[in-house]
Amino acid sequence: MAISQRLLPLQTARVRRAQLPIGYFKLGEAGMIAGAVAIVCILSILFLAQTGRVATAGYRLQELEQQHTQLLREAEQYEFRIAQASRLDSIAARAQTLGMRPATSEQLRYATIELPAVPVVASNN
Amino acid sequence: MVIDAMAQLTASRGTPITRSRINVLLLLVAIMTVLLGQQLVKVQVYQQHKGRQLGTMAQDELTRHEVLQPRRGTIYDRNGVALAMNVNMPSLYVDSTQIKEPEKLALLLAPLINKDPAEVLAILSDKEREWTRLARWIAVDTAQQIEKLTADGDFGAGIWLIPEAQRAYPQGEFASRIVGVANHEGVGISGVEAYYDEEIKGISGKLQAERSGSADQQPIWIAPKEIVEPQDGIAVKLTIDSTVQKLVEDELRRVVDEQQAEGATILVMDPNNGEVLGMATWPVYDPNKYTDYPAEIVNRNNALTDVYEPGSTMKVIVTAIGLQTGAFTPDTVVHDGGVVHRYGWDIGNWNRAGNGPQTPGQMLYNSSNVAALQFGEMIGRDNFYKYLKLFGYGQQTGIDLGGEGEGIVKWPEDLGDEWTDLTLDQNSFGQGIAVTPMQHVAAISAIANGGLLMWPHVVREKCQGAQCEPVKPRVVRRVLDKPVTDAIRQMMTTNAEHYANLIWGPSTGNWADQPLVPGYHVSAKTGTSQIAVNGGYDNNAVIGSVIGFAPSDNPRISILVKIDRPKKAQWGIEAAIPVYQRVVTKLMSHFRIPPDPNYKTEGQVIGGPQ
Incomplete structure (x- = not known):
């Protein structure tokens, strides 16, 4: 058969669709309900999966926050202990247990260091 | 049709239902339907129940509202040791x-x-x-x-x-009068805690989220939540040097114990920038157990609140005013006969003995009331009170601590005709005027630093997280010219040597004037103040005090020592001078100021006695 007319794809589809029996593409009521249910199910599963992931991440985040709080509390405790240990009374007592004692005035020695009058310049030689 | 069917049904069961009964039943159903409809409209459209929005009620049921408390800022000393x-x-x-x-x-x-x-x-x-x-x-x-x-x-x-x-x-009691205390509700009630409360306490945040049904009612993370993060309070770093503070607190305890004194105050300040390096007052308290102490101990800092007559320590200020105003020179001489008669009163020296001709320097050396009175008269009322005001007496220093007193000065402009010249005479040797220890040490610092009145302060740095902002020293005003302060420092150094025999005499047998702190030229002036009670003076108690600075030629510290009602020492200075000597000796070593090895007499030891 000789090609007398070139048809565009859309035009071809429209022609072919016109040739199909009426109701070819129509779903019956049962089909529509089943389709709707399927779509709803898919969307629900997607939503639940998403929500579950968010919830899991949320609880993990919550756990981490609690852990963070707990660590902060522990850090505070250590800071408190450090501050207590920094008491000069405690340090003096500890020094005494190590056999140290304050220097007496007779033990003090002052050294006079004569600084050079001219700044010393470093030499490469 | 329905009615007929019901009629047939009842008829078939043998129970007759009349039409009227059915109508009543229908009416009831209709009424109930209308009521339900009304309720439905009310709930669905207006969403009201007992005057409240149902949506809000439901949201409240689900939502957790929580105030997120900020962290109260830490208070550190100048070396970074946590104090609160x-x-x-x-x-x-x-x-x-x-x-x-x-x-x-x-x-x-x-x-x-x-x-x-x-x-x-x-x-x-x-x-x-x-x-x-x-x-x-x-x-x-x-x-x-x-x-x-x-x-x-x-x-x-x-x-x-x-x-x-x-x-x-x-740190417990350590520096408690400066740090102060925040009560159990987290509100600062004294000291730095109170003065900087607004900045230290921070700003609350809030959390709003759907809560879980668990006991802890944690927020549900899949529900959107609203969080306004709390803003933590600032951390402050004090000017207090823990070593200086420890030293003055130890000396405070020692002197109170030795002298059975009722109170005491030791203040150490950097005269060049107004930083308070140490401040100790008796009694002390432990802020961790602040409820165990009376409110007057917890809520006040005696170094700021208590006023006392400065006594002879005021003569330094009088000399400075006279030299600054040109009322007299270091060579001006007045006669001290031991007693003078003014306005119907005999006013005398402590022993009513005369010292003869007195220059301002000799007046300080002998602590002559009679000479001080005459120098005060030379200054005159207007200049005298003008300079008292410039020195900061009779007004708050503005230190960044609460509860500061103003002292008591009988200003001529306030008293009008009630003011008499006798007041000027009394004020010239430190009576009839009351100062706070902080005022007095700030004034002496102006002499130490060359004439500038500095703003005394206890906070050196404010930090928000890692960002710190230094608190800059502030010059309140220039009070004196440098030549005047140089002259006063010379006089006060001679004075300090005059007190040295009290310390060194017993060990060296040398009762002559000698270095008070061997190796260092230091400045000092003592005062024995009477205590005003019921319009007169308490004859059985005194306040012994010393003000001064060290080293004299380039002061690093200015100091005030004040002992209230010492029981052992008849004259207050016998209690105060040893404290002053020990504090200065140790601080010179602490600040690594090299001593002059030749500035000592036989038997004296640099760094001693201890």
């Missing part, structure tokens, strides 16, 4: 309804939480109490013991250790 900080300490809560064997538990718990077993048992046995705090902020090791005690569940499930934020002062 936050720490979560466990508190012990009990639900008496779930407690088993309360008698045994009470006996075991009571010694751990320092309570009477009977008191603990009463709480544990009271089945009406579902939630009682048995002990607040217990030590961590004690909490661990309680955890072990209750771990096996023998005493039931009603015992909880819950962390609660506590403002803690790890």
